[in-house]
Amino acid sequence: MTRSYQDPKNTAGWAGQGEPSIKKMNKKMLKKGWNALRKGQIMRLVKKGIAMTVNAYHYTLRRGKNTVECPCCGWRGPAFLATSPGQHLALNSSCPDCDSRSRHRGLALMLPSLLEGKSGAFLLFAPEKVVLETLAKTNVTIHTTDLNRRDVDFPNEDIQHLSFKDETYEALLANHVLEHIPDDLQALRECYRVLKPGGIALFTVAGDFTVQETRKLHKVDWLGHYRYYGLDVLDLFREAGFEVEAVNMGAGIDPKWGVREGDMLFVGKKA
Numbered sequence: 137m138t139r140s141y142q143d144p145k146n147t148a149g150w151a152g153q154g155e156p157s158i159k160k161m162n163k164k165m166l167k168k169g170w171n172a173l174r175k176g177q178i179m180r181l182v183k184k185g186i187a188m189t190v191n192a193y194h195y196t197l198r199r200g201k202n203t204v205e206c207p208c209c210g211w212r213g214p215a216f217l218a219t220s221p222g223q224h225l226a227l228n229s230s231c232p233d234c235d236s237r238s239r240h241r242g243l244a245l246m247l248p249s250l251l252e253g254k255s256g257a258f259l260l261f262a263p264e265k266v267v268l269e270t271l272a273k274t275n276v277t278i279h280t281t282d283l284n285r286r287d288v289d290f291p292n293e294d295i296q297h298l299s300f301k302d303e304t305y306e307a308l309l310a311n312h313v314l315e316h317i318p319d320d321l322q323a324l325r326e327c328y329r330v331l332k333p334g335g336i337a338l339f340t341v342a343g344d345f346t347v348q349e350t351r352k353l354h355k356v357d358w359l360g361h362y363r364y365y366g367l368d369v370l371d372l373f374r375e376a377g378f379e380v381e382a383v384n385m386g387a388g389i390d391p392k393w394g395v396r397e398g399d400m401l402f403v404g405k406k407a
């Protein structure tokens with residue numbers, strides 16, 4: 137069987153694009169704007185325009201202000217970059233230095249306390265550079281794994297059918313993975329199986345947790361997502377065996393960290 141391997145460098149959390157200059161922004165705006173216009177994507181054009189305008193405001197009029205601070209890399213500046221992938225618009229999103237997004241910054245703030253006292257094996261699915269750097273500051277032994285990438289300790293691992301023995305790991309993390317998996321319940325059962333009793337399984341997933349119901353897509357979207365989760369994802373964790381808690385990573389913390397209110401970390405425990 138041949139498999140096309142993925143280059144992780146094209147995903148979030150690998151390398152920042154640097155602080156934007158007027159010249160760079162103008163060039164990018166013209167190129168992206170023209171592409172969207174050519175394809176008749178008016179909403180896309182509008183959102184790209186908003187992102188560019190917001191970045192231009194922060195990096196000209198507010199340049200030199202240190203309003204935000206990245207807990208992943210320590211960068212400080214006027215704002216995280218607004219991004220507009222596809223039809224989305226995310227304000228205060230990408231760190232110009234390390235490309236961390238809200239979820240990575242939330243993890244950087246939470247992982248040290250969640251992993252306090254843990255020094256065993258930690259399984260990391262679909263590793264991102266910023267998450268690896270956060271984990272390197274803890275005492276766990278990191279094992280990376282992925283289905284489609286070669287730059288990991290355990291390649292060719294399908295989260296729905298892992299090759300690891302029962303009760304191998306003290307902790308694991310799958311950051312925005314579950315929404316890409318056809319059988320997400322089976323994936324969670326496998327995570328539960330490889331976890332030691334007393335271990336914790338951490339998940340962030342794409343979704344909207346102001347709504348109850350998961351929105352299942354008829355076909356996989358351009359991001360490779362099968363679904364967008366609602367709060368009923370908690371039932372899925374329980375069905376797989378976990379005691380689970382949803383932690384709102386952005387609630388009650390200093391806004392300078394740029395962690396969105398409502399960005400959830402699901403903490404599954406194996407009794």
Ligand SMILES: [Zn+2]
Pocket residue numbers: 206207208209210211231232233234235236
């Ligand atoms: Zn950063």
